[in-house]
Every structure is written in structure tokens, then in C-alpha cells.
Amino acid sequence: MNAHSTRTRLQPLIVGAGPAGIRAAQALVAGGLRPLVVDEAPACGGQIYRQRLVPDQRSARDLYGSEAGKAEALHRDFAGLAGKLDYWPQALLWNLRDGRADIMVSGESRQVAYDGLVLATGATDRVLPIPGWTLPGVFTLGGAQIALKSQGCAIGSRIVFLGSGPLLYLVAWQYLKAGADVAAVLDTAPFAAKLSLLRGLPLFPGIVLRGLRMSAELKLGGVALHDGVADVRIEGTDRVEAIAWRRGGREHRFACDGIGYGLALRSETQAADLAGCRFAFDPRDRAFLPERDAAGRTSVPGIYLAGDGAGIAGADAAERSGERAALALLQDRGLPHDAGRAAALERELARIGRFRAVIEAAFPFPAHWMGGLADGTTLCRCEEVDAGAVRDAIARFGVHELNRLKAASRVGMGRCQGRVCGAAAAELLAHETGRGIEAVGRLRAQAPVKPVPLTLALAARPEAAE
Amino acid sequence: MSRRLDVDVAIIGGGLIGSSAALALRGMGLSVALLDKGFCGAQASGVNYGGVRRQGRPVEQLPLSQRAHAIWPRLRALIGIDGEFLRSGHLKLARDEADMASLEAYARATARHGLGLELIGHNELRERFGWIGDGIVGASFCPGDGHANPRLVAAGFAAAARRAGAKVLENTAVTGVTRDGEGFALEAAGNLSLRARFVVNSAGAWAGPFAESFGEPVPLSRIYPSMIVSEPMEKVMSVNIGIEGGGIYARQVERGNVVVGGERGLPLADPDFSRPRGDGALAIMNRAAELFPALRHAQAIRFWSGTEGAMPDRNPVIGPSLTTPGLIHAFGFTGAGFQIAPGVGEVLAELVRDGQTQTPIAAFSIGRFSQPSARTDAGSGAGQDQEPQPGELRP
């Protein structure tokens, strides 16, 4: 058995069964390969097209709104691949090195050798710390959406949505339609910025008009809409009781018992980092992202990126980038692939990319908040490190690099490994040291990607599926 | 743009050894440049296990270790932080009678050094340390040992040296050193030229080429000890734990996280960085859960690993160069540098000022590798052919 035959007997591995992972799997199967798909969720769909644990009285239209057709198509198409791929739901990729993935599934850890790796690890909400944000009743926008769609629960009886980006209005609108009491939508973006949405009209008129319609329906539904919201403070003792903010020098306050909060999304890049992919600073996302070409190839041969894990572009882009990455994998393995289709996908991705730039301009990330962050505000939720302690560490140790800040302050050292506070810590460090955000570096990922039990047992035999 | 600096002492390597030497030299009024190719304390000094342990060291290290022992409780006065130093005691476990006999022999051999070791039998172990699982027959307890937070201590010494007036130059790799007239000429990144009367080679795993360039090749290899950290747990582990014969060591920090070591990582494509292997990490995690039943439901939340210089005989190189006056070596601590580093720093400063020290260090001379009988095998993983594994990383 020569090296080549050993190589080609290994399966490609796809991490994530959201829109990107599903379309990648479909394209690999069409190309004659049998991928292994691992995903943390019990069912496919990712966060955006997440499925319920059990059915309830709601229809797909109730759950996914205008995107119901896309959601159903993805769920159906993935189900149709059964027997042509291997699929491990509720499986956590927790370590990755030297062409092997360590995956926790069914209570054991399996070592998986692969040939070709598509990382479709998705995104989570991007947030910045604000006073009171650890109080019960404050959830991310994504969390609020999951509570509603997947669990059929509202995050309170009088709810305020705070933050910026299309998801802010979408989630508020979904809550309104579901019969929840939505008190207000507080947009941190100034009105003037949102005028740039008009530039998005010729690119994707449907999306822009849908957003405007949601705003109008929220207003008609009695929801207070405010923009240019600043100096936000969440009040409460044991849970959320109110939210206060300033706009144009005036103080405002709303009583509420649930808050959905998010400032757009951030990519989940730990797996790409562990895989050794080279990173570069992306000014649009204000984050270090794994480098990739238009097809999704990373700096490491045989490793491809797709979906929001490679930079935020949304679900429609994820479907296309998943398929595109799979075509690149086929091509790189010397297998037949549809070059025309690949080119068409890249054109569509480029168009979506231009639209993303418009969205970012319309809903700018309020990085400047970190300059004024009160010392007593918790920055790292896991380790309970407040802004003052971070400032002390920066001064005491003369820190100007993010991993050194972690070492000196514990920021990003807890259970979430900096997923939640990493962006804030970088912004605060940049502000305190007077450096650009790109100059303070990025938190290096370490295994485990998420917590794993000390008693986790290594599976008896390595998986090297044929 | 080129810069020039003229100092009494140039220190290559801003780990705990170099940083503590810099601080001690500033205390003597000498001018110091502390150069690090990356960040001070970011390698072995900052990412070791954090054991502050004399017990288990080779006898020849104990005078130096005792000297350092006196420094640890004074950290706050010395560097402004206590580095989370905790004099918890260090308990070394025996899995069987043969291991217990080794612990007893060690206690006898080191009796005159005043470690105050207490040999503990099975029943007493149950009474005093009931949180340790079955399968342990006895232990040796060193009440004066403990543990500290390496992330803070290493960076703390460098910051204190800076406050004391040392020129701390990070991201400043030294690219060349030559003996030049009365002193040394150094070239470093960023077009920096230095002149120094003395050079301290405390470059850890990167010290080999500097020694070799002065005609003193050493069998320095690299090891990559890796650690596992649990989520915060209720306090159960009152002492720093090691085990005779090696394989696992563990301590619980004040905040509740348990740090477990015993596994070696592997280098990445850039061999200055390393990462644990998944299967190796699992083996250590499983062993910890077995040895400490209170951890059986704990989650591991992060790993770390670092690059350490290792010597085949487990002893560091400390002392003057035998070829070049003014050059002083201090490297190769083989996973056991953390506790003695502050003592080494003082010794290095004395060697610069006085040309000698009262602390016995003859056993660590670089000359031991120029003997024809000294077998060297540089490049092999030091940990692989040595049992027990050395080190601070295995308290």
C-alpha cells in the first residue's frame, strides 16, 4: 500500500452542519467522495436554521419566516445524503493537529485522520461589555432567537433588544410576530450611518426592503425604535429590571425584564487556528481571520474554510462558500469538478461581499465604547475580571500584546477561552496603549476548543474510515 | 535607524533567570540591558507548572534551592506582587513499597539540607489527605514547599527590573555576540548595537548557539511540558502533589482551578511553539480523575505548553564560561527552573560583581560537557530516555 493509496482512502472531514457544511457535504458526495460530517448540534441546520428538539404547533414559516424555503431545502437535502456520508451529531471537535482531529462523541474521544478538511464552524454574537450585562435576563441576540425558535420561549415579559446589525431588527420582529411584548429596539448605530443602506438597494433590493418593512411593522406594533443609543447601562439586583442609555445628551430609561443584545457576529476560528492556518487582520470585521482565497483554500494545503467561520457574510453566502470550498477540495484532489459552477459561485460571493461592506457601514461596531468603559464593569464573564483590573495589568506589566494581557490579567482564560470577551479585550488594550486594533494581536487558540470532561476516554481504535 | 547602547551587563533571554539577574544587578548599581527575542517570561518561565519545590531535586541543587527558598516569601517586597505564591507544602506520593523506599532514601540523603521532610504512612495519609484516591501507600511531605503563578512571577520580575532601571528590550532577538577588546559587542533586531562588559546567556532553549559560538557546545535539547487546567472547583487539594517515579503532578490554585501536568507536548511547525497531543492529554486527565476522586466530574477548560531547554543529566548549566572571560551561562533547567530561578539570579549578579559566589555551583559548570567521558546526545527528546522525568514540572 503506497502513500497515495493510504491518503485517498481517508475521508474528507467537514466540521459543522450549518448551511456551509451541508452544501459542502452535498458537493463532495456529488463528486464521488464520502465525507464525515461532525456537528455539535443534535440536528443539522446550524444556528440560523436550527431545528427544534421536538416538533410543536409552529410551521417552518413561523420559525424561519421568509427563509423557510431555504431552511427546509437544507434540512431535506442533508437528510437525502444519508447513507452517502457519515454524520456524527452532538460531536465536538476539541483538538486538531498533524492531520488528526480529536472528536468527542457518544461519551468518548475519537481520533480521526482525514484527507481534506472543510471548516464550517460558524459564528457567535459579537458583544462588548456594558454595566449589568451579566445579569440574568440578558441574552445575546442569537440566544434570544434560539430561545424563541428552538425552545418556544420568550426571554421575558417586557423585552428590549439592544445592539446593531440586521439581526437586531430580525429578532425583535420575530418576537413581535410570536406574540411577545417587545418594548423597544435600541440601535447603537446613528441614523446617518444607516443611510448607507441605500447603497445596498441595487445589490440586494429584497433584503433591504424586507429590513425596512420589519422596522415599519415594529413601529406599527407599538415598539419604540431608537437609534444612536450610547452609554448603555443595564440595571437590576438579581435580574434585569431596567435599561438606561443616553442619546444626544438626554438620559432615557426603560423598565424591562429581558434584553437581547448583540453587535453583529464574530467568526469561530479556533479550529482553523489549531490546524495551523495563517491569520491576517480583516478591517471589515475588525478581527484576525484565517487567510483564504476566493475558493476557501487556507494557507494549509487540504484545509478549506466556508461560511461565517471564515468572516461574517451570512447564511446565503455560507451555502455558496460551502459548495465552493468542496469544489476546490475535489479539484485539488484531481477529481472532476464543475469549473463553471465554481466561477459562478465566486461571482455571487463577491456580490454578497460588497453588500456586507454596506451593512458594516450602516451598523458600525462601537469600538469606542471601550475607552469609556467604567472600571467596575465586568469584562471577562468567566473569570470575572473587570475593566479596572485589565487596565491595572496593562500598566503594571507594560502589556501591549493580547496574549500577554491574558497572561497578566486572566482575560480570556476561562471556560469560553475568550470567545465572548476577546474582542473587547483587544479594543480596550488598543485604546489604553494607543495602538491600532491590528497591532495588539489575537488570542492564540489552545485546545480544548470547548470544555471536555477529565474522565473523557480515548476510543479504543483510531477512526480512519475508508 | 540604528541604536547604540552601552551597558555593564547584557542579558540574553528575559525569562525568570534573566529577569531576576537583571533585578539583582540593578540592586548592585550596575547598568543592565535585558534582551528577549519575544516577550519576557512568555516561554518556559511563564508557562511552566508553577511548582515551588525543593523536594525531589538532585542533592547538588539543594544549596541553590535553599537560597531561592528564602526569596519566595519576600516576592511582594522584591517585585511588588506575591505572584500567588502559596506555601502549601509539597506531597510526593508513593504507589508501592519500592517507591516509598526511594522517598525514605531521599529523605536520608538530604537530611543535612534542612528540608524538614516528613515521611507519612498509609494511615496517616488517609487521615491528613483523605481526598487522595486509593492505590497510594505513603508519601513524603515537605511543608515549606508550595506553588505560585508562573504567568505573573516571570512577568513580575521583568517589570520590576524595568522599574529598577534595567533596559528591557522585548522583541529584540540577539543576532550576534562577539568578544571585543575589554567586553562584548552585540547585534540585535531593530538595528541595535550594544557594548557590554559582561554577557549573561540565559536564553533557555535557545541558549545553545550562543554557548557554541564561544566554543562551548552543549547537549541542550528541547522539551515541551504541557499542562491541563480544570474549571474552578471547590477547594479540596490543600497541597502541591507529585508522585515518585513521575507521570503526574497537580495543584489547586486559590481560585479553585486544578493544574495538572505530566504530559509532554509536541512542537508545531514553528518549533518555538508546541501543543499537547490529544491522546496524551486525555491520559493525564483520566489519571488525575482517578487519583483525585473530587475531580471525577470536572471539565478541562484549557491546556498550555511551553518550550524548555533540557540537559541530559537533568542539571542546568550555571557559571562562568571556560573559554571567554565575562561570559556567564545559566540555562538548561530541564523543567526545574521555576523555584530556583530567583536564587540563580542573585548568584549570577554575584558572579558579575565579585567573580565568585558563596553558593556551591561547581556541579553545574559547562566544563562537564567538555570531558571526554561526557556522553552527549543533543537533539533527542530529553524526557524520553529519562525515567523519572525531571523537573519542576513534576514536583
Next chain:
Amino acid sequence: MPLLRRLVRADHPAIPFTLDGIACEGRAGDTVLTAILTRAERLRLSEFSASPRAGFCQMAACQDCWVVLESGERLRACSTALSPGMRILTRRAGAA
């Protein structure tokens, strides 16, 4: 007052569990997080300041919602389906 308000699935089969020793019922399809927070207003107390926490992201990313069972077992509430007989604790700071 509970943190979450159930909008659907109120008539799904009941799943019994205990919360700090008190008998409760969740509904088929509940995560542990949903089952707790439709009854209570927190999941746990934080380890260091004992401040109340109730999860944040609900998508297994932020790790804010780890809870402890009476057995000492730990689980992430948002990504674990409620199962009958779970005996969940929210009271202990720092947990087991």
C-alpha cells in the same frame, strides 16, 4: 418570577426533575436551561463573586450556563436535553 416565558409546547408531555430539591416539571423538547428558567430566575451563582447567572448565548459558546447535579455531575444547560429525574442544583457558589 421565572426568567423565560413559554409561548408554545405548554401541553407537551411533562418531564419530572428537581430544582434545589423541589419537584418540578419540564416539557418534552426542553433543554435543561429552558426547564430551569421557566421555573426560576437563575441557573447558578458565579464562582468568584457569587453573582447570579442565567446563561447568555444559548448556543454552547459562552459556557455561562454550566449547572451541577446533586451527583456532582456537571452539564451545559443550553445544549443538554432535559431528562426525567435530573436533580439540579443552582444554589451552591462554585458548585460541587
